[in-house]
Amino acid sequence: MAYTSLHRSVGALPGRVSAHMLADAADLGVGEAEDLDWKLDTEETKDNREHAKDFAAMANARGGIIVTGVRDDGADHAAELVGVPDDQARRLVASFRSLAIGLVRPYIPAFTVYSVALPDAPGRSAVVVEVPRSSEAPNLVTWEKEAWRYPKRVGTDTVWLGESDLEAAYGRRFALRQDAQSHLQRLHDELRPRLHMEGIAVWVVVTAVASVPAPVETVSTANPSTADPIMTSILKALPSYSLLGSHLKHANPVVGLRRSIFTAHHPYVGQSTRVHIELHQDGSFGGALIGLARTGNDGALLSQLDLERGVRNLVTAAALNAAARGADGTLQLHAQLVSNGPVALAERENTHHERIDGGLTLDFSIPTQAPTPVTTEAPLDELAAAEQRRDAVANQLLRDLTHQFAVPDLLLLD
Numbered sequence: 403m404a405y406t407s408l409h410r411s412v413g414a415l416p417g418r419v420s421a422h423m424l425a426d427a428a429d430l431g432v433g434e435a436e437d438l439d440w441k442l443d444t445e446e447t448k449d450n451r452e453h454a455k456d457f458a459a460m461a462n463a464r465g466g467i468i469v470t471g472v473r474d475d476g477a478d479h480a481a482e483l484v485g486v487p488d489d490q491a492r493r494l495v496a497s498f499r500s501l502a503i504g505l506v507r508p509y510i511p512a513f514t515v516y517s518v519a520l521p522d523a524p525g526r527s528a529v530v531v532e533v534p535r536s537s538e539a540p541n542l543v544t545w546e547k548e549a550w551r552y553p554k555r556v557g558t559d560t561v562w563l564g565e566s567d568l569e570a571a572y573g574r575r576f577a578l579r580q581d582a583q584s585h586l587q588r589l590h591d592e593l594r595p596r597l598h599m600e601g602i603a604v605w606v607v608v609t610a611v612a613s614v615p616a617p618v619e620t621v622s623t624a625n626p627s628t629a630d631p632i633m634t635s636i637l638k639a640l641p642s643y644s645l646l647g648s649h650l651k652h653a654n655p656v657v658g659l660r661r662s663i664f665t666a667h668h669p670y671v672g673q674s675t676r677v678h679i680e681l682h683q684d685g686s687f688g689g690a691l692i693g694l695a696r697t698g699n700d701g702a703l704l705s706q707l708d709l710e711r712g713v714r715n716l717v718t719a720a721a722l723n724a725a726a727r728g729a730d731g732t733l734q735l736h737a738q739l740v741s742n743g744p745v746a747l748a749e750r751e752n753t754h755h756e757r758i759d760g761g762l763t764l765d766f767s768i769p770t771q772a773p774t775p776v777t778t779e780a781p782l783d784e785l786a787a788a789e790q791r792r793d794a795v796a797n798q799l800l801r802d803l804t805h806q807f808a809v810p811d812l813l814l815l816d
């Protein structure tokens with residue numbers, strides 16, 4: 403979700419560009435910036451590779467938007483919102499999308515193109531390209547046969563990266579990946595002391611980080627006296643029966659450090675007994691649900707259904723929180739089980755088999771002392787838009803968890 407110099411200049415919240423925003427920008431004479439580029443029409447760009455260069459250049463900087471249909475004053479300030487004919491706008495949307503897919507490598511997650519109808523100019527629209535900051539920078543553009551170049555937007559100009567620039571850019575790419583993993587683990591470590599560990603409790607824990615954090619300057623303080631709108635939308639998006647919905651009876655938050663906390667334990671005294679959710683202002687996420695478990699000779703026996711429901715619910719919460727707050731790019735997810743001892747899986751909570759040595763196991767699951775944490779990632783816009791995509795990503799995490807128990811199949815495959 404975009405939040406650029408245009409949004410700040412006209413006082414808009416993160417989100418898609420509107421005709422009203424563009425009209426205000428023209429009235430105010432909003433100037434181009436590193437994350438904002440005005441174009442009158444495509445006639446000024448004869449070579450399609452120039453468009454791809456613009457996309458890659460913004461992705462290699464801090465992201466931004468390119469608006470076609472705005473006349474500037476000759477000094478890169480918006481002067482008049484003129485748009486392009488609607489049929490041309492439709493062609494440009496398809497063309498820009500195709501160019502980004504065909505000429506820019508790696509693919510830019512959450513790259514978005516759309517037209518904006520202009521009420522004051524019937525039959526005409528502006529075309530907006532939203533380019534998120536790329537977590538895979540440096541992105542290259544195919545320039546000539548078997549030749550590639552690396553552009554970057556610096557201020558209002560586009561430059562080609564040299565050898566030393568590329569070395570630094572690749573170093574940042576690998577450092578960002580490591581930072582994301584460290585951030586996920588830090589969220590997990592912050593969450594764990596908040597989970598009440600008693601007896602055979604088994605917590606299903608998911609943390610998530612977006613490659614492009616949400617802009618925190620637009621965040622309002624959580625209000626414990628009213629239902630949180632983001633958590634309300636999360637609960638509505640869950641199935642009619644959900645582990646999160648059954649444990650969390652209302653959406654009123656507890657105020658935390660740059661986050662909203664949700665728990666079934668009221669008053670909240672620093673630990674939770676069934677559910678603990680932290681929606682961070684920057685779009686990151688930490689959530690834990692307790693699964694139904696019973697005591698076996700080797701420790702806790704966890705319902706596989708609860709494991710699957712828990713991971714799916716938490717992935718949904720993570721994706722919708724990040725999108726609602728205006729994060730962008732790729733969402734990285736980390737899943738882990740937390741318990742006081744070994745855990746085995748049951749297909750359901752009341753099924754088990756007796757082993758030869760007299761111990762209990764469940765549906766041929768083997769106990770494991772500490773299952774290895776698992777991770778995956780996916781474009782945030784895809785996760786926010788489709789339940790099927792969220793379930794597919796959750797299933798990736800679940801297979802990596804259940805296979806550690808020698809359980810080959812999931813139960814909730816659609």
